[in-house]
Amino acid sequence: MRETGRLVKRASLQLSRDLDQFAKPFDLTGTQMSILDFIFQAEKESYLQKDIEQEFHIQRSTATGILQGMEKKGLISRQISAQDARQRSVHLTSKGSQIALRCQDFFKEQEEAFSQNFSEDERRIFQKILNQMIKKEIKNVK
Template identity: 40%
Template sequence: MASNFGVLIKRAANDQDKAMDAYARQYGLTGVQMSMIDFLGRRSNDVVLQRDIEAEFNIQRSTATVLLQRMEHKGFVVRQSAASDARQKQVILTQKAVGLKQHVESYIDNQQAKVEAAFSPAEMAIVNRALKFWIEENRK
């Protein structure tokens, strides 16, 4: 009998979050903040607005605001009015966060490499297809 896919997704996400939080702690970050630095760092040539963060992480505006305020307070990001639309907030990594960017990217890339090493490309394609289905199904 197959395992409950939803339970497995939740357990995997929880375990990933715990591991990421443990790693991030040494840099004064949370796992979510580390993911944010990764997201912003990989788009350093682009203008990233708060709404882009909301879409990427599938979070509400209020959640993004609190997260970014905490990161501002810790000196990891600055928010400023976007040149294209003053109502929108552009989010920029500070030098402090840029200094951590390599550690963050290495951790995330290593985690991805571990998964890719454990499964064939065909298996990875099936897992990706199943996860994308799950995401779309739950957005209905």
């Protein structure tokens, strides 16, 4: 497992570097780009800060700092949630949406490049393995 863990870590770092490199001309980080993409995909009408904390496995203080920076750059707006006054809902601005569209293109290109190197069965098995590793990680945290 030690070799597998090391390889997964190296692959993760490479993906993070690629995303950070893509985000740099926008004066953003890879994490900020990922958050824009997450909100842009909008499975829900609005997201609370705690949704972002859970999705990215980050602490409240970390999420607050990232979101404040994104708000200052005009990418998002944060408002008191209609459902819970203790929470803030996070919404993309038009500027944030435009950058998120570019981010979608980047992720699509990355996915296509990955798909060219592996068969459908190999990709399915790889995703299954990653999902099992993630579930184990979550179980260990709780």
